[in-house]
Amino acid sequence: MNFERIKEKLNILADAAKYDVSCASSGSTRANKNKGLGNSTGMGICHSYTEDGRCVSLLKILLTNHCIYDCAYCVTRRSNDVKRAAFKIQEVVDLTINFYRRNYIEGLFLSSGIFKNPEYTMERLVAVAKKLREEENFNGYIHLKSIPGASDELMYEAGLYADRLSVNIEVPTISGLKLLAPDKKHEDFTKPMLKVKNEIARYRNERKIIRSTPKYAPAGQSTQMIVGASGETDKDIIYSATFYYKKYQMKRVYYSGYVPVLQDSRLPAVGTQVPMLRENRLYQTDWLLRFYGFAVNEILNDAHPNLEVDIDPKLSWALRNLHLFPVDVNKADKHMLARIPGVGMNSVNKILQARKIRKLNWDHLKRIGLALNRAKFFVVCDSRRWEHRDLDAEKIKGMILQTSTGKFRNQYSKQLTLFN
Known part of the structure; x- marks a missing residue:
């Protein structure tokens, strides 16, 4: 193994993964069996978040930052001049096991740019999780980023090996998606979400009858929205999040402030970063809706389309x-x-x-x-x-x-x- 090359890949692909904040691992119970490696308890894995949003208790990387798409907001977009790299499947498996044995991590968060096509990319993500589970007997936490456009068959297989699946909706509105990611379709995101939701429901029903039914995405699914890239109000963002919670039974919706790293006329000017406080207010609102009995129109409506910055x-x-x-x-x-x-x-x-x-x-x-x-x-x-x-x-x-x-x-x- 070329350790210098692996280290270089790790630097590139770990840095590229930092913009994805949807890596919470609470809610999974995968017990350690047959003297295997790792353990994901019912309390979830403790996290330590760096200032740029990375969860340092998981090995958080992209399989590759090559991408066939040219989404305006994405640092790995096809037209962006960045250094590219790609891991082999076995390299990710080896890194995960070696880092775990050194007590650096407690699990894996694996996402990817799209190379060749969504189906090929998703196959490789699933292959990593399958090797970890079946060949390395790894029982730690695995979060796989589902690739929009992947087949139902691959989504089903992914849920058998991963604790949590997520499809990032990226832009909160359909109009914003058309503007900033014209290569993508809204249904490419919602189709895998629906598949995961239905499979989780089927698993729970079958488990009531057959206790040995294989687990399917026991920590559920999540998604992430980019805040501040396409001019949506806080009302637009929260109404969209509420829809995904109800329609697809999301465990979490994450809000990620847009980081202006590219010059594009469709985007905010470079240097005008979304305030962290706006993210914080969105999370507070999300919490009120989920746990405090508030209705979304009580907090945000046409008269109050944006959250106040100075008060919660x-x-x-x-x-x-x-x-x-x-x-x-x-x-x-x-x-x-x-x-x-x-x-x-x-x-x-x-x-x-x-x-x-x-x-x-x-x-x-x-x-x-x-x-x-x-x-x-x-x-x-x-x-x-x-x-x-x-x-x-x-x-x-x-x-x-x-x-x-x-x-x-x-x-x-x-x-x-x-x-x-």
């Missing part, structure tokens, strides 16, 4: 709906408690349990863990301290921001003193 989406919703507040924490139901700014679902459950014993006051709420710098404007309890009356939305927002800014300054001052 739950606080933004509350300030627009002050007629629903203050909420009495000793009487409100779970649904309404979850809508109070500064109150997480763990705190909601603690409130429901604690108020069975006695009425709660501010000291109790503080000990439960409420972020009182926000929550105090929206709740009442068995105490009158801190209650605010006759404050409009702008005043409340200003007071919260002032408190948050002061808190940040204090933390920064402490860190600076410690450093000095």
Whole structure:
């Protein structure tokens, strides 16, 4: 083996993979059998994310950065002048095993550019996973990026060896896809998504009858959207994400801020990078929709097409709906408690349990863990301290921001003193 050449390939193809952030591994339970290598537990694999989004607990690489497509937003596009490389199937297998034995990784995240055609590329991705499972007896986590346009037969085989599959929808809207990736069709993305969804459902039904039914993509499927490449509003992005959650039972939708690395008249100018805070607000909204009982049109609609940068989406919703507040924490139901700014679902459950014993006051709420710098404007309890009356939305927002800014300054001052 030419180690220098392998190292060069690794540098090129690991760097090219950093733009894909959809590599979470929670949700898989693949037990170690017959003294094999690795173990993917029900708690998932712990991750350490670098600043550019790479998950360093997985070997995260492309099989190749050669590509027949010329998508405007992609650094590996056909017309881009970058150094190209491609791994052989056995090279990826050997790298995964060697890195695992050295405790560098706990699994593999494998994606690829498209060389020759989607079917040929997907065959090679599946071959890597198959070799790891059957020849190396590897039971660690494997996430395969499904190639849009691959056949149903290959998608089925991929799910037998991978813990999670993902097809990146890339651009949130069909019109944006036509503009930035004219070589691709929307159905090339949705067809494999539907196949995976149906196979997961079939596996679950068959397993109820036959316990030995082979697992199929036990950690489900995910997708990723590029934010800021084609001018979509936050409303467009979240409405699209909601559709994929409902239609294809996605485990996760990831939001990746567009990194301007190419000069193209269809794209934002080089140097105008999407703020990380916009990604953060999209994830917060995603969380509210999935776990807090919010409907998408409550947070984003024609009157509010974009999320506010300076405050989180739950606080933004509350300030627009002050007629629903203050909420009495000793009487409100779970649904309404979850809508109070500064109150997480763990705190909601603690409130429901604690108020069975006695009425709660501010000291109790503080000990439960409420972020009182926000929550105090929206709740009442068995105490009158801190209650605010006759404050409009702008005043409340200003007071919260002032408190948050002061808190940040204090933390920064402490860190600076410690450093000095």
